[in-house]
Amino acid sequence: MAETGRLTRSRSAALTMGPVTLLRVAIIVAIVVVWEATARSGLLYRDVVPSLVVIGRAVVGQVLEREFYWHLGWTGVEIGGALVIGGLSGLIVGLVLGGSRLLSSSFESFLYYLGPTPKIIFFPVMIMWFGVGPSSKAALGTISCFFPIALSTAAGMRQIDEILIRVGKSFRANTWQMVTKIYLPAMRHPIINGVRLGLGVAIIGTLLAETKLSNRGIGFLIINSYSTFDMPRMYALLIILFVLAIGANALVSRLGGIENIRRN
Amino acid sequence: MTAAALGKSRIFPLFLGLGTLVAAILLIEILIRIGAINRFIVPMPSEIAESIPRVIVEENVPARFWLTIKEAFWASILVTVVGVGLGALLHRVQLLRLATETWIAALASAPTVLMYPLFLVIFGRNAITIVMMGFVAGLPPVILKTIEGLAGTRRVLVNVGRSFKLTQTQMFWKILFPAAMPTIFVGVRLGLIFALINIVGVEFLINFGGLGQLINELAERYDLAGTYAAICFVILVSVIVFEITERIERWLRPAG
Amino acid sequence: MRPIKWLAYAAAIAFSAAPALAQDKVALTIGQRGFWDTAVAHLGIEAGIFKKHNLELDITYTAGSGETLQPVVAGRVDIGIAAGTLGTMSQFLRGAPVRIIGAEATGAADYWYVKASSPIKSLKDTDGKTLGFSTVGSSTNSIVLAFIKEFNLKAKPLSTGNPAATLTAVMTDQVDVGWAAPPLGLQQIEEGQIRVIARATDATIVRGQTIRVIAANAQSLEKRKPVIERFMRAYREAIDYMYSDNPKVFSDYAKFANISEARAKRVREEFFPKALMQTTEIKGLDTLMAEGVGFKQIPAPLTKEQLSELLQIPK
Numbered sequence: 001m002a003e004t005g006r007l008t009r010s011r012s013a014a015l016t017m018g019p020v021t022l023l024r025v026a027i028i029v030a031i032v033v034v035w036e037a038t039a040r041s042g043l044l045y046r047d048v049v050p051s052l053v054v055i056g057r058a059v060v061g062q063v064l065e066r067e068f069y070w071h072l073g074w075t076g077v078e079i080g081g082a083l084v085i086g087g088l089s090g091l092i093v094g095l096v097l098g099g100s101r102l103l104s105s106s107f108e109s110f111l112y113y114l115g116p117t118p119k120i121i122f123f124p125v126m127i128m129w130f131g132v133g134p135s136s137k138a139a140l141g142t143i144s145c146f147f148p149i150a151l152s153t154a155a156g157m158r159q160i161d162e163i164l165i166r167v168g169k170s171f172r173a174n175t176w177q178m179v180t181k182i183y184l185p186a187m188r189h190p191i192i193n194g195v196r197l198g199l200g201v202a203i204i205g206t207l208l209a210e211t212k213l214s215n216r217g218i219g220f221l222i223i224n225s226y227s228t229f230d231m232p233r234m235y236a237l238l239i240i241l242f243v244l245a246i247g248a249n250a251l252v253s254r255l256g257g258i259e260n261i262r263r264n
Numbered sequence: 265m266t267a268a269a270l271g272k273s274r275i276f277p278l279f280l281g282l283g284t285l286v287a288a289i290l291l292i293e294i295l296i297r298i299g300a301i302n303r304f305i306v307p308m309p310s311e312i313a314e315s316i317p318r319v320i321v322e323e324n325v326p327a328r329f330w331l332t333i334k335e336a337f338w339a340s341i342l343v344t345v346v347g348v349g350l351g352a353l354l355h356r357v358q359l360l361r362l363a364t365e366t367w368i369a370a371l372a373s374a375p376t377v378l379m380y381p382l383f384l385v386i387f388g389r390n391a392i393t394i395v396m397m398g399f400v401a402g403l404p405p406v407i408l409k410t411i412e413g414l415a416g417t418r419r420v421l422v423n424v425g426r427s428f429k430l431t432q433t434q435m436f437w438k439i440l441f442p443a444a445m446p447t448i449f450v451g452v453r454l455g456l457i458f459a460l461i462n463i464v465g466v467e468f469l470i471n472f473g474g475l476g477q478l479i480n481e482l483a484e485r486y487d488l489a490g491t492y493a494a495i496c497f498v499i500l501v502s503v504i505v506f507e508i509t510e511r512i513e514r515w516l517r518p519a520g
Numbered sequence: 521m522r523p524i525k526w527l528a529y530a531a532a533i534a535f536s537a538a539p540a541l542a543q544d545k546v547a548l549t550i551g552q553r554g555f556w557d558t559a560v561a562h563l564g565i566e567a568g569i570f571k572k573h574n575l576e577l578d579i580t581y582t583a584g585s586g587e588t589l590q591p592v593v594a595g596r597v598d599i600g601i602a603a604g605t606l607g608t609m610s611q612f613l614r615g616a617p618v619r620i621i622g623a624e625a626t627g628a629a630d631y632w633y634v635k636a637s638s639p640i641k642s643l644k645d646t647d648g649k650t651l652g653f654s655t656v657g658s659s660t661n662s663i664v665l666a667f668i669k670e671f672n673l674k675a676k677p678l679s680t681g682n683p684a685a686t687l688t689a690v691m692t693d694q695v696d697v698g699w700a701a702p703p704l705g706l707q708q709i710e711e712g713q714i715r716v717i718a719r720a721t722d723a724t725i726v727r728g729q730t731i732r733v734i735a736a737n738a739q740s741l742e743k744r745k746p747v748i749e750r751f752m753r754a755y756r757e758a759i760d761y762m763y764s765d766n767p768k769v770f771s772d773y774a775k776f777a778n779i780s781e782a783r784a785k786r787v788r789e790e791f792f793p794k795a796l797m798q799t800t801e802i803k804g805l806d807t808l809m810a811e812g813v814g815f816k817q818i819p820a821p822l823t824k825e826q827l828s829e830l831l832q833i834p835k
Contacts, residue, residue, distance in 0.1 A: 023363040045691045048385055105277035107284070116457045117502040118465040121476065121495055124483030124590065128305045131596035132549065132580045204375045211381070212469055213549075213587060215580040219378065226381035228554065228778050229684040234382060242374040249373040304617060305594060388694040389681040471583075471655050472679065484586020486593050486611045 047231040058236035068221070075206065075217040078134050082141025082202045087195060090146045094153020094194075095179065108154060115147040119201070120208045127213065137209040137217065144205030145198030152197065156190025157183060196252045203245050307489040312496070315489035323478055323490070325497065332463060332474030332501075335391055339398030339459040344452050347403050351410025351448075352436065361411065372404035377462050380469060394466050394473055401462040402455030409451025413444030446516045453509040460505060464498055475501065543576040544747045551588045551602035551732070552682070553581035554777045555701050556762075556792045557625050558602050564758030566772045573754040575747070583682065584655050589735060593618055598740040599751065602732045604659050605802065606812040609822060612830050617738035619832045622752055622799035625732040628720035629791040630660060630701045632667075635690055636715050640697065643671050643718045649696035652680035652689065659731045660699050665815050666723035690714065702791040703779045725811045729804035741832060749834040756799055763794045802831060 032052060038044060039051040062068050097104040097111075123140055130136040160183065168182040184191070210219025218241055225233040289309045295301045296308045319325060354361040380397055387393040417440050425439040441448075467476025475498050482490040550558050561577055564570050570577055580597070582588045585604035592600040593616040602624045612618050632651070634640045640649065651667065653660040664677045680686040680695050683704040690698035697717065708714045720726045734755075741748055762769055774784040809821040822830065 019359055020362045023359055027363065045688060048688070102277060102280070106281040110281065110285075113503045113506065114499065116461065116506050117499050118461040118468070118476070120465040121468055121479050121498050123468075124479065124491055125495070127591055127596060128594035132547070132591045133578075200373055200375070204377055207375060207378055208465065208469065211378070213580060213582060213591075215578075222378060223381055224553070226384065227682050227684050229385075229687065230778070231385065238379060238382065241378060245375050246370045246373055250370075384681070384685050385688050388689045388692065389679065389685050390694070470681065472681075481586070484584075484590055485607075486590065486614055486616045 047229070050232045050235065054232045055235045055239070058232035059239055062233070062236050062240060071217050071221050074134060075210065075219070078138040078206045078210075078217065079141055079199075079202050081134075081138040082145055082206060083195075083199060085138070086142035086145040086202065087149050087198060089142075090149030090194070090198065091153050091191070093146075094150040095157060095183065097150070098154040098157025104154060104158075108151075111147055111151055111154075115151060119144045119205050120212070123209050123212055126209070132213055132215075134216070137206045137214065137219075140209045141202040141206035145202035148197035148201060149191075149194040152190045152194030153187065156187035156194075159190070160186045192252065192255065196249060199248060199252055200245070203248075207241070304488070307492055311489040312492045315487075315493045316496075319478075319482070319487075319490045319493050319497075323482070323494075325475075325478070328474040328478055329501070330474075331391075332467065332476070335394050335463050335467075335473065336398065336456070336460050336505075339395045339402060339463060340452070340456045342395070342399045343402040343406050343455040343459055346399075347406025347451065347455060348410050348448060350403075351407045351451075352414065354407065355411050355414040355440075365408070365411065368404050368407055372408065376400050377465060380466050384470060389470055389472055391473060393470070394463050397466045398459030398463040402457075402459035405454040405458065406448075406451040409454070410444065410448050413447030413451075414440050416447060417443040446513075449513055449516050453513055456509060457502075457506065460502065543571070543574050544744075544750070545576045545578060546599060546747065546751050547578045547580075547597035549580050549582050549588045549591050549597050549600045551582050551584055551600075552701075554704070556629070556703070556773070556787050557732075557797060559773055559776055560755060560758045560762065560797075561601065562776055563762055563769060563772055564754060567758070567761055567766075567768065569758045569761060570751075570754050573750050573757075575751055575754055584658050585732075586655075586658075589616075589618065592735055592737050595737050595739055598737055598744065598748065600735040603735045604662075605729075605731055605733050605808060606662065606817040607658075608733055608735050609809070609812065609830065610818045612826075613818060613822070618830075619736050619738050619741050620733045620802065620830055621736045621741065621748060622734035622755070622833055623730040623732075623802050624734050624799070625796055626730040626798055626801075626803050627728065627796045628659065628663070628701070628726050628731055629796065630663065630699055630720040631705075631716050632697050632699050632718040633690070633705060633709070633714045633716045634697055635693075636713055638696065638715070640717060643667055643673060643675075643722070646673055646675040646697060649675050650678040651675045652678055652686050652695045652698045654682060654686075654699065655679055660720075662725055662731075662811065662815060662817070663720050663723050664699075666725040666811065667718065669814075670723060687714075702787045703777050703783055706779070706783055706786065724807065729808045730802045731808070733802065734799065736832075752799065752834045759794070759797050759799070762788070762797075800833060800835075802833075 035049065036052055039049045093111075097108050119140060122143060123136070126136040126139045130139050164182055164186055165178075168178050173181060207217070207219035207222075210217035211223040214220040218237065222234060222237050222241075225231075225237060292301065292306065293309045296303050296306060354364065377397060377400075379400065380393070383393045383396055387396060421439050421443055422435075425435045430438060464474075464476040467473040468480050469476075471477050471480050475494070479491060479494045479498065482494055548561060550561060552558055558581075561570075561579055565577060578597075580591075585602070585607045588600040588603045589608060589611055591597045592603070593611060595617070599621070605620075608618060608620060632643075640646060651664050651673075653664040655661065661677070661679075667673060668675055668677070675697075678695050680689045680698060683698075683700040686695070686698040686700065687705060687708065689695045691713070698714075705714060709716065725731070734752075736748055770781045770784040770788075773787075774781040777784065777787075779787075805827070806821070809818065812818040813820060
């Protein structure tokens with residue numbers, strides 16, 4: 001959901017605030033009414049479209065349940081581990097490829113090709129290598145987020161102003177100083193964007209793996225509510241997950257995005 | 265030659281890239297043969313290569329490939345028609361766009377593929393679920409890129425249209441749509457890639473359909489070499505789709 | 521892998537309520553959560569039986585036989601419970617390091633049903649209709665193939681996934697005949713929404729045959745023989761406990777399967793005679809292997825030598 005995630009916000013927000021808000025409310029009301037009518041009509045088979053009251057109660061039930069946080073914690077650990085390992089290795093590979101024209105033209109196409117393959121298909125292999133526990137989920141998250149981070153780091157490195165590099169060299173900075181003082185600050189924007197994309201795919205990779213074979217995590221809860229046909233709980237979990245994922249995405253964008261754009 | 269000069273040449277990097285790949289494969293083969301890597305976990309590359317013809321024939325790979333392609337085809341038709349349609353609608357009705365564009369962008373960053381158990385319940389364990397999953401995943405980028413493309417049409421072109429007194433419909437088909445085409449295709453391409461990722465992924469997860477299921481089945485049957493071969497096959501398919509769509513994108517992009 | 525292990529370790533401290541004791545850890549995969557026959561480990565843990573034997577179980581439930589065996593074969597878990605007998609044999613024949621250490625289900629409680637309003641009264645009415653089973657290669661798949669062969673049906677087998685998905689498929693007319701195993705579907709039967717038309721035991725492949733087994737990784741079995749034997753003792757004790765008069769059995773199972781205690785009791789009394797759960801003998805091997813060859817699940821019946829290597833059931 002890469003390049004499209006970031007958007008031009010409405011320019012004349014102040015002027016149109018009134019009708020826009022009104023329309024938003026109208027759309028939400030319309031959806032609620034149609035949903036509730038479908039739920040109560042009994043046209044669809046039991047519980048496929050549960051009443052919003054039931055879903056709301058299930059959301060509250062999840063949020064108040066202690067066990068939920070245990071699962072959320074494990075998912076968080078898996079995604080965190082994936083981001084640390086995949087992110088750091090992606091960063092290093094990106095820096096190396098971005099810094100050398102020879103290496104980039106030799107190896108970067110491999111990354112471009114592997115980038116858009118569905119990572120979940122590596123899960124059987126990850127189970128064999130890392131077992132059925134959280135490690136195999138973190139491993140899948142790692143290979144998911146490695147690619148966007150490596151590619152945007154490499155691309156970001158090539159966009160750095162030549163002058164900055166020459167300045168660094170004229171100060172006789174060593175490689176470490178060049179990376180920490182010149183390259184990384186100048187590439188903050190593409191790196192943060194890479195992390196944002198990486199976080200998105202790490203969440204997907206980790207949770208999908210949890211739905212396939214696991215005994216903990218939010219993905220496990222979702223597939224478990226499916227196999228016991230607990231539809232309100234499944235809706236509740238999906239809603240909570242979407243809110244968390246969208247929130248995390250917005251947070252990362254906010255952290256690195258806005259002030260940085262101004263500087264450019 | 266210096267490293268920089270080598271980087272500029274076209275043949276050498278290709279040679280280096282492929283050479284490293286071949287060397288890595290050989291190294292793995294040797295490590296497995298001397299027992300440094302457990303052969304119950306990683307099969308020898310030669311075994312994988314050997315298993316390819318067997319997997320293709322015994323597991324009906326052409327039929328599975330065709331099934332996955334058909335699912336991807338229907339998903340991308342849906343994605344294109346609905347996505348471009350909605351994008352055009354949002355472009356026309358500014359108020360609607362202001363109200364919903366951020367929602368669509370938010371949806372694009374949500375892990376919608378996790379809805380597959382829900383889709384299983386609604387549509388059943390069949391190709392419709394898979395196509396719908398691809399559709400949901402691919403829709404947001406198409407809508408957003410369509411809006412971007414239509415909104416980015418150059419003033420001059422619009423003014424030319426106005427001077428010819430074109431109707432709204434003519435304006436759209438003769439001026440706006442062709443001008444927005446390259447950007448829209450960027451969206452459609454993204455949509456297609458997301459759809460394909462989700463289609464193969466869901467096939468794998470629900471053990472139904474084409475190439476994704478093949479990997480699941482071979483893994484469950486402990487056909488190690490076959491599993492790795494099938495994974496290579498899926499990578500190959502995504503490389504081909506990626507490459508073809510990138511060529512189209514470049515071809516559509518206006519010069520300069 | 522270090523950082524992940526470290527993180528996992530940190531998480532284990534942060535999130536687990538009980539501190540790790542010096543117990544032997546046994547990792548398990550179990551096919552399909554919630555059935556009576558796959559609840560032995562859970563109920564045994566709840567009753568403190570495994571703890572008494574100094575065993576700590578790490579359970580992962582799977583969607584079926586293949587998924588249960590895969591981590592066992594890769595040596596990532598020690599034991600897989602409710603793996604298909606024929607599936608395990610076929611992997612063994614491929615050279616997978618897997619052994620059978622006990623029977624899991626001899627006979628089966630699975631049943632086939634239709635929507636209450638359906639004109640289908642018995643299997644004989646299913647010509648030209650669709651018959652659901654879970655996934656290709658599973659025991660339900662073999663049973664459906666056996667139905668078609670034995671009753672000479674012209675029905676079409678259709679993979680419909682787990683009982684929950686199958687129920688939806690039946691109720692929305694995506695498939696004519698669905699499968700389930702108790703307790704799933706009992707509520708719908710009681711409410712008159714669905715009607716049972718066949719039971720797994722109607723097929724000879726099931727009657728008196730051990731269709732699912734307890735499988736172990738060969739290396740685990742070799743290196744940790746005392747632990748695995750202890751596990752089997754505890755497992756048998758847990759089964760005895762499940763058939764005792766202790767009311768905790770039903771209350772725990774009801775909670776586990778998300779059903780009422782009355783229905784939990786019905787599941788045991790009506791569908792799962794204790795003989796179904798015996799672990800010491802793989803029954804009806806000859807019939808099973810013959811059927812397996814017929815359905816191309818195994819290339820040929822196993823020889824005596826092969827069987828003596830595969831079957832390592834602790835006393």
